[in-house]
Amino acid sequence: MLNRFMQMRLRDLVILAVILFALPLFLNNPFHYDLATQMAIIAATVVGLNLLVGFAGQISLGHAGFFGLGAYFTGIMTSNYGWSSVPALVVGAILVGIVAWIVGRPILRLKGHYLSMATLAVGFIIAIILNNERALTGGPDGMPVPAFNVFGWELSPFGSYNLLGMELNGSEAWYLFAAVVLLVAVWLAQNLIDSPIGRALRSVHGSEVAARVVGVDTARYKSLVFVVSAIYASAMGSLYAHFQGFITPAVAGFDFSILFITMVVLGGMGSTMGVILGAVVLKLLPQVLADFQELETVMFGAILMLTMIFMPKGLLPTIQMAVGKRMKKKAGGQA
Amino acid sequence: MSALIEVKGLDKAFGGVHAVEGVSFSVEAGQVYSVIGPNGAGKTTLFNLISGLYTPTKGEIRLKGESTAKLEPNQLAERGMCRTFQQMQICMNMSAIENVMLGRHLKLRSNLFTTLFRLPSLLRDEKACRERAAELMEFVGCGDYLDTEASAMSYGALKRLEIARALAADPKVILLDEPAAGLNAVETAALEKLIRKIADQGTTVMLVEHDMKLVMGISDRLLVLNYGRVLAEGTPEEIRNNPDVIAAYLGG
Numbered sequence: 001m002l003n004r005f006m007q008m009r010l011r012d013l014v015i016l017a018v019i020l021f022a023l024p025l026f027l028n029n030p031f032h033y034d035l036a037t038q039m040a041i042i043a044a045t046v047v048g049l050n051l052l053v054g055f056a057g058q059i060s061l062g063h064a065g066f067f068g069l070g071a072y073f074t075g076i077m078t079s080n081y082g083w084s085s086v087p088a089l090v091v092g093a094i095l096v097g098i099v100a101w102i103v104g105r106p107i108l109r110l111k112g113h114y115l116s117m118a119t120l121a122v123g124f125i126i127a128i129i130l131n132n133e134r135a136l137t138g139g140p141d142g143m144p145v146p147a148f149n150v151f152g153w154e155l156s157p158f159g160s161y162n163l164l165g166m167e168l169n170g171s172e173a174w175y176l177f178a179a180v181v182l183l184v185a186v187w188l189a190q191n192l193i194d195s196p197i198g199r200a201l202r203s204v205h206g207s208e209v210a211a212r213v214v215g216v217d218t219a220r221y222k223s224l225v226f227v228v229s230a231i232y233a234s235a236m237g238s239l240y241a242h243f244q245g246f247i248t249p250a251v252a253g254f255d256f257s258i259l260f261i262t263m264v265v266l267g268g269m270g271s272t273m274g275v276i277l278g279a280v281v282l283k284l285l286p287q288v289l290a291d292f293q294e295l296e297t298v299m300f301g302a303i304l305m306l307t308m309i310f311m312p313k314g315l316l317p318t319i320q321m322a323v324g325k326r327m328k329k330k331a332g333g334q335a
Numbered sequence: 336m337s338a339l340i341e342v343k344g345l346d347k348a349f350g351g352v353h354a355v356e357g358v359s360f361s362v363e364a365g366q367v368y369s370v371i372g373p374n375g376a377g378k379t380t381l382f383n384l385i386s387g388l389y390t391p392t393k394g395e396i397r398l399k400g401e402s403t404a405k406l407e408p409n410q411l412a413e414r415g416m417c418r419t420f421q422q423m424q425i426c427m428n429m430s431a432i433e434n435v436m437l438g439r440h441l442k443l444r445s446n447l448f449t450t451l452f453r454l455p456s457l458l459r460d461e462k463a464c465r466e467r468a469a470e471l472m473e474f475v476g477c478g479d480y481l482d483t484e485a486s487a488m489s490y491g492a493l494k495r496l497e498i499a500r501a502l503a504a505d506p507k508v509i510l511l512d513e514p515a516a517g518l519n520a521v522e523t524a525a526l527e528k529l530i531r532k533i534a535d536q537g538t539t540v541m542l543v544e545h546d547m548k549l550v551m552g553i554s555d556r557l558l559v560l561n562y563g564r565v566l567a568e569g570t571p572e573e574i575r576n577n578p579d580v581i582a583a584y585l586g587g
Contacts, residue, residue, distance in 0.1 A: 206426025215412030
């Protein structure tokens with residue numbers, strides 16, 4: 001018996017896979033591929049953040065901090081200590097998870113604005129540390145990060161590869177890799193949501209009182225989802241660092257945190273496919289409006305506000321509802 | 336044998352107002368025990384104290400002999416206490432059956448690993464949980480709503496859904512806070528049957544209710560509160576004939 005949730009999940013995953021693997025038909029040059037790769041990595045980060053914000057109803061205005069920690073851990077370990085990429089990513093994610101648990105335990109007692117302020121501060125502190133620890137991080141000048149490598153095999157945007165007989169350049173190979181990572185990230189997130197743990201998380205959002213009287217240890221679950229979303233951010237930060245080849249403390253900065261949150265709100269809190277759409281739209285927008293670059297932050301602010309006022313459910317859920325209504329109308333007219 | 340729930344000298348003050356004052360009573364396992372009283376008598380406060388949402392100012396509550404003073408609501412749930420609310424607490428961001436499955440939270444063994452990779456043990460548990468939840472929804476009379484979004488359900492159906500969620504934990508004692516409020520006569524009659532069925536299965540029921548006909552019909556014992564104090568305690572027969580109660584509440 002497939003329940004409603006499982007059907008939706010399967011449908012969403014298939015649609016996403018088709019889009020991701022059909023997209024190269026419309027990508028003409030390495031620049032397009034690079035943009036799409038960035039989108040996929042950021043989208044996977046936001047899918048993780050959505051677990052915290054959309055499903056458990058908690059906010060984090062400092063998630064770029066965890067993204068930045070992952071990026072820098074990878075950068076430092078691979079370039080200064082010669083670690084391979086996968087262990088750097090995994091150990092980094094575990095350490096960031098531990099940091100998130102230690103930080104999350106006390107601050108997740110807070111609600112609403114107070115939680116926003118506390119998470120904002122966490123992000124700032126991490127960014128400041130990355131800025132000041134020059135010896136390790138290179139300070140505001142940033143640091144180079146070697147190409148992604150596993151057992152001596154390298155994935156570099158400048159390499160060339162052969163996959164099942166297809167000739168791929170570095171940008172194309174990175175895109176495919178990021179697409180697979182995004183699919184896995186979505187699959188894991190869906191598994192988490194449709195489970196006893198996921199119900200407990202959603203109940204913290206739906207009714208915290210109800211959650212407590214049915215036996216959910218709400219404090220524990222809030223910490224858990226905070227840690228999971230931080231691990232998502234850290235792992236994606238690691239990939240981002242490899243892909244960019246160079247990182248600055250801006251990856252942990254306030255602008256990035258706000259960008260992540262805007263993607264969640266715009267795309268649709270609690271909709272995994274929605275937040276991916278949010279990530280795509282907000283990564284595309286600066287490209288389309290390249291002439292107004294200095295107004296970027298203003299635009300993000302305006303988008304956030306307008307979405308909250310006119311589409312509180314977010315872009316994708318609003319579209320889905322509108323389409324659903326029209327289909328019903330049509331069906332009603334024919335009957 | 337000691338009582339299932341023992342309340343001794345319970346006091347709860349909000350600022351200077353004593354919502355509950357010097358209340359003592361005990362509930363034996365298997366009883367239907369009702370708390371009645373005029374509006375503002377402290378009935379819901381009493382329930383919030385028993386279910387651990389409030390901390391008493393004075394006095395103590397014992398569940399199966401164990402003091403509940405240091406226990407959180409979720410720890411009380413682990414010890415077999417479940418409840419519904421006068422202001423319903425349904426998770427509107429979930430489907431009906433997911434709300435009931437949430438009620439089985441404590442019965443499910445899952446960890447992050449089995450969850451993330453959807454291992455067979457998790458799927459087995461989830462299937463059993465879903466079947467049990469569907470059974471319970473049938474039992475309370477919302478069998479038609481399984482995959483309906485909770486936000487799309489009627490008030491009466493949600494009230495029954497909340498009872499199903501409370502039952503999903505296989506509780507020893509279930510606290511129902513005004514389950515008949517807002518229901519029409521037919522729905523109330525169905526509710527009476529349902530409460531009887533729950534009691535017949537051996538679950539202890541504590542009830543706060545305004546509907547006298549319902550309360551007098553199904554209760555083994557009653558506690559009458561007035562201005563936070565116990566006015567009377569006894570069987571429905573004793574309460575009906577108690578002159579204090581008649582004067583204060585039944586309006587004789």
